[in-house]
Amino acid sequence: MASSLLLDLLSLNITQLCQWAAWLCALFTIFKACKLYLTRRELLATFKDFQGPKTHWLFGHANEFKGDGKDLDILNRYAEKYPYAYPLWMGKFFASLMICHPDYAKAILTRQDPKDNFGYYFITPWIGKGLLVLSGQKWFQHRRLITPGFHYDVLKPYVKIMSDCANVMLDKWEKLVPEKKSVELFHYVSLMTLDTIMKCAFSYHSNCQNNSDNAYIKAVYDISYIVDYRFGCIPYHNDLIFYLSPHGFRFRRALKIAHQHTAKVIRERMESMKQEKELETIKKKRHLDFLDILLCAKDENDQGLSDEDLQAEVDTFMFEGHDTTASGISWILYCMAKYPEHQQKCREEIREILGERNTVEWDDLGKMIYTTLCIKESMRLYPPVPGVARELSQPITFCDGRSLPKGANVFLSLYNINRCSSIWEEPEVFNPQRFSPENTSNRNSYAFLPFSAGSRNCIGQNFAMNEMKVAIALTLQRFELSPDPDNEPLMLPQLVLRTVNGIYLHLKKVEKEGIKERI
Numbered sequence: 001m002a003s004s005l006l007l008d009l010l011s012l013n014i015t016q017l018c019q020w021a022a023w024l025c026a027l028f029t030i031f032k033a034c035k036l037y038l039t040r041r042e043l044l045a046t047f048k049d050f051q052g053p054k055t056h057w058l059f060g061h062a063n064e065f066k067g068d069g070k071d072l073d074i075l076n077r078y079a080e081k082y083p084y085a086y087p088l089w090m091g092k093f094f095a096s097l098m099i100c101h102p103d104y105a106k107a108i109l110t111r112q113d114p115k116d117n118f119g120y121y122f123i124t125p126w127i128g129k130g131l132l133v134l135s136g137q138k139w140f141q142h143r144r145l146i147t148p149g150f151h152y153d154v155l156k157p158y159v160k161i162m163s164d165c166a167n168v169m170l171d172k173w174e175k176l177v178p179e180k181k182s183v184e185l186f187h188y189v190s191l192m193t194l195d196t197i198m199k200c201a202f203s204y205h206s207n208c209q210n211n212s213d214n215a216y217i218k219a220v221y222d223i224s225y226i227v228d229y230r231f232g233c234i235p236y237h238n239d240l241i242f243y244l245s246p247h248g249f250r251f252r253r254a255l256k257i258a259h260q261h262t263a264k265v266i267r268e269r270m271e272s273m274k275q276e277k278e279l280e281t282i283k284k285k286r287h288l289d290f291l292d293i294l295l296c297a298k299d300e301n302d303q304g305l306s307d308e309d310l311q312a313e314v315d316t317f318m319f320e321g322h323d324t325t326a327s328g329i330s331w332i333l334y335c336m337a338k339y340p341e342h343q344q345k346c347r348e349e350i351r352e353i354l355g356e357r358n359t360v361e362w363d364d365l366g367k368m369i370y371t372t373l374c375i376k377e378s379m380r381l382y383p384p385v386p387g388v389a390r391e392l393s394q395p396i397t398f399c400d401g402r403s404l405p406k407g408a409n410v411f412l413s414l415y416n417i418n419r420c421s422s423i424w425e426e427p428e429v430f431n432p433q434r435f436s437p438e439n440t441s442n443r444n445s446y447a448f449l450p451f452s453a454g455s456r457n458c459i460g461q462n463f464a465m466n467e468m469k470v471a472i473a474l475t476l477q478r479f480e481l482s483p484d485p486d487n488e489p490l491m492l493p494q495l496v497l498r499t500v501n502g503i504y505l506h507l508k509k510v511e512k513e514g515i516k517e518r519i
Contacts, residue, residue, distance in 0.1 A: 036092075036093050039093050040092055040093055043093070043094075043095050046095075046404065046405055046407075046408050047087040047095060047097060047404075047408075049402040049403060049404075050082075050085055050086055050087050050097060050402060051082060051086065052078075052082060052086035052087040052088070052089075053078050053081070053082075053086065055089050057092075058091070058092060059091060059234070060088075060089025060090055060091050060092060060094075060095070061088050061089050061090070062089070062090045062091055062232055062234065065232060067229075067232075067492060067500070068490070068500060069490025069491060069492060069499070069500045069501070070490075071491075071492070071493055072386075072415055072491050072493055075098070075100075075413060075415065075416055076416065076419070078098070078100075079098075079100040079413070079416040079419075079420075080421075082100075083100065083101060083420075083421075083422065084099075084100070084101040084103070084104050084398070084400065085097050085098060085099045085100065085101065085104050085398075085402075085410075086098055086100075088411070090231070090232070090234065091234045094118065094237075094409075095409070096116070096118075096389065096409040096410060096411045097404060097408065097409070097410045097411065098411050098413055098416075099410055099411065099412045099413060099417070100413050100416035100417055100420065101417065101420055101422070102417055102420060102423055102444040102446040102447040103398070103399045103444070103446070104398055104399070105412050105417050105446045105449065105453075106444070106445075106446040106453075107396060107398050107399065108390055108396070108410055108412060109412070109446065109449075109452065109453045109454035109456075110454055111393075111394075111396070111454075112135075112393070112455065113390040113391060113392050113393050113394075114135030114136070114139075114390070114391055114393060115132070115133050115135065115388075115389060115390060115391070116389035116390055116391040116409045116410075116411075117391055118389070118409060119231060119389050119411075120132070120133045120389065122227045122230050122231060123227050123495065125251075125255060126223050126227070126255060126258060126315065126319070127312060127315045127316045127319055128308065128311060128312025128315055128316070129308075129309075129312050130142070130309070130312035130313045130315065130316035130317075131143060131146060131313060131316055131459065132316050132320065141299055142305070142309070142313065143459065144299070145294075145297035145298075145299060145304075145305065146293070146294065146297070146313065146459060147459065148293055148297070149201075149289075149290040149293040149294070150459060150460060150462060150463060152462070154288060154289070154290075154293070155462060155463060155466060156362045158200040158463070158466065158467075159360055159361060159362050159365070159466060159470060160359060160361075161196065161199045161200050162196050162200070162360070162466065162467050162470040162471070163358075163359040163360045163470055163474060164359070165192050165195045165196040165199065165209070166192060166196075166470055166471045166474045166475070167358060167359075167474060168192070168195070168209045168210075169188050169189070169191070169192040169209060170474060170475060170478050170479070172188065172209070173188070173478075173479065173507055174478070174509065176507070177507055177508075177509055182484035182486075182487060182504040182505060182506050183504065183505060183506075183507055184502040184503065184504050185330050185333055185334075185502075185503050185504075185505055186326065186327075186330045186498070186499065186502055186503050187502075188209075189326045189329050189330045189333075189471070190217060190322065190323070190326040191208050191209045191214065191217060192209060192326075192471070193321075193322040193323075193325045193326040193329065193467065194206070194208050194214070194216070194217060194322040194326075195208050195209050196322070196325075196467060197317070197318060197321040197322045197325075198265070200289065200290070200463075201289055201290035201291060201317060201321060202265050202269065202289060202290065202291045202314075203269075203289050203291070204265050204268070204269075215257050215261075216257065216258060216261040218254075218257075219254040219255075219257040219258045219261075220254075220258060220319070220322075220323060222250060222251070222253075222254035223251065223254045223255065223258060224323070224494050224495050224496070224498075225494065226247050226250060226251045226254070227251075227494075227495060228494040228495060229247065230242060230247070258315070259311070259315070261318075262311065262314045262315050262318055263311065265291070265314065266291070266310060266311065266314055269291050269292075269295065270295065273292075273295060290317065291314070294310055294313060294314070295310070317460070319495075320458070320460060321460060321463065321464075323495070323496050324384040324385055324464070324496050325384070325464045325467055325468065326496075327382075327384040327496040327497050327498065328378075328379060328384040328450075328464065328468055329467070329468055329471045329472070330503050331378055331379075331381075331382035331384070331497065331503070332374070332375055332378040332379070332382075332468060332472055333472070333475060333481060333503070333505065334378075334382075334483070334489060334503050334505065335374070335377070335378040335381065335382070335430060336374070336378075336472070336476065336481050337481035337482050337483045337505045337506075338430070338483050339430050340480075340482065342374050342430070342432060343476065343480070343481060345370050345374075346370055346371045346374055346472070346476055347476045347477070347480075347510070349367075349368060349369070349370050349371055350368070350371060350473045350476055350477055351477065353367045353368065353473075354473065354477060358474065358477070358478075360469070360470045360473055360474065364473075365466055365469050365470075368469055368473060370432065371469065371472060371473065372435075372469065373432035373433065373435045373436065374432045374472075375465070375468055375469065375472065376432070376435045376448070376450070377430055377431060377432040377434060377435060378430075379418075379450040380418045380419075380424075380434070380448055380450070381418070381419070381428075381430065382491070382497055383414045383415055383418055383449070383450050383497060384450065384496050384497055385414060385450075385452075385495075385496060385497070386413070386414055386415045386493040386496075386497050387411050387412055387413045387414050387415065387493070388411075388412050388414065388452055389409065389410065389411045389412070390409070390410050390412070391407065391408070391409055391410075392404055392405070392406055392407060392408045392409075392410065393406065394406055412449070412452075414449050414450070414452075415493065415497075417446070417447065417449055418447070418448055418449065418450075420447060423443065423444055423447040424447065435448075451464070476510075477510070478509070478510055479507045479508060479509060479510060480507075480508040480509075480510050481505050481506070481507065481508075482505065482506045482508070483504075483505060483506070484504040484505060484506055487501060487502070487504035489501060489502065489503045489504070
């Protein structure tokens with residue numbers, strides 16, 4: 001009888017516990033529903049001044065973007081109908097104002113607003129809290145400490161290294177010429193820019209161009225893809241759901257590889273510096289590189305970067321210094337192939353500058369006048385970074401009187417701004433003369449933003465421009481490029497501007513007296 005009573009009590013307690021659990025779940029569900037309702041109402045109030053495309057009742061506009069090469073066409077269509085800005089909804093509970101006009105871009109980029117807390121949140125596990133995502137006083141401190149790393153005296157010796165790395169890539173392309181097939185360039189260019197950044201910024205010889213199975217490259221590809229996929233997959237916005245998913249496991253594995261790679265670079269340099277003992281000894285042995293400057297940088301309080309900050313800045317520069325530049329170079333080569341008359345003009349200019357040399361020198365860069373115009377026009381049409389995001393720290397009123405409150409998220413679509421039809425005549429036409437001095441004097445300075453603008457512009461833009469000039473010059477000196485009509489690239493806006501299907505071009509070896517065999 002006692003045991004029967006005990007069982008009844010246990011049964012009663014279990015039943016009560018289940019009832020309490022059910023009530024708690026119901027209360028939590030009600031709480032979350034109320035919170036989402038208030039979020040939705042706040043967002044509707046935030047963007048009440050701005051009309052936008054019709055939304056799906058659940059997905060907003062997220063279901064429009066398939067990652068099939070047509071996403072930017074959709075943004076172009078939206079920008080034509082709403083030429084200044086419009087709200088873009090990723091589901092019912094997140095929206096950002098998409099800015100597609102230079103006047104609106106100027107209003108944002110002349111302020112000190114931090115990066116948004118949504119899109120950059122997904123990339124922070126990779127690059128840490130470095131210059132790209134920092135804000136406030138810590139951002140100013142890091143910017144001040146890192147700026148000397150991009151002084152022209154530091155950049156000068158890099159040009160020879162850039163040339164050597166580009167020639168390794170071009171030597172590999174020469175071996176592909178007899179195969180009589182088009183060549184997918186993006187992969188080779190990514191390896192070349194990684195090789196360049198490792199040697200220039202970190203004096204680290206990875207031999208990654210001759211090791212095509214480089215784990216770091218694969219990890220970066222995986223991270224870039226998954227971050228972009230997570231942004232468009234609404235359930236993945238929740239950390240728990242994401243990290244328990246197959247994508248989350250793959251993401252953590254790729255992060256481990258990427259962080260081990262950069263940690264190894266830092267560790268080996270610190271060990272080397274301990275052996276040198278003093279900075280002056282280093283200066284006598286070789287030029288100071290980016291990592292030297294990071295390790296030795298001190299602010300007015302004699303404080304340098306912490307180990308965590310150092311790792312973040314190295315990871316940030318490894319990403320921005322190789323992935324974005326690889327995108328830029330690949331799309332420039334595509335434009336050269338697509339517009340052969342401009343390609344030939346660039347080749348004639350480069351031949352006149354380089355003569356018999358297969359290495360670019362510092363003084364050559366300033367002489368590449370027409371080549372630079374073509375590089376800028378290519379970057380206008382195909383910006384390596386398709387957009388940047390901000391979270392407003394204060395309310396803002398735009399030039400047409402419409403306003404946004406503090407806390408609103410805005411996304412500057414550099415792709416659409418660079419093609420704004422109210423600024424550029426025939427914006428889809430490739431016309432390098434847009435950037436000649438006589439055509440730029442009266443133009444809105446925020447109509448062309450390949451490196452963003454304002455105080456948060458790209459700190460490494462001179463490094464990137466130098467590398468692009470070197471790579472384009474040496475490529476056109478050795479090859480004539482033409483498109484593959486069966487493999488037209490389909491643009492894919494991720495962290496950088498990629499393609500769904502690669503960038504395939506035909507190569508034709510250029511001899512001193514003319515052109516040899518054709519693919």
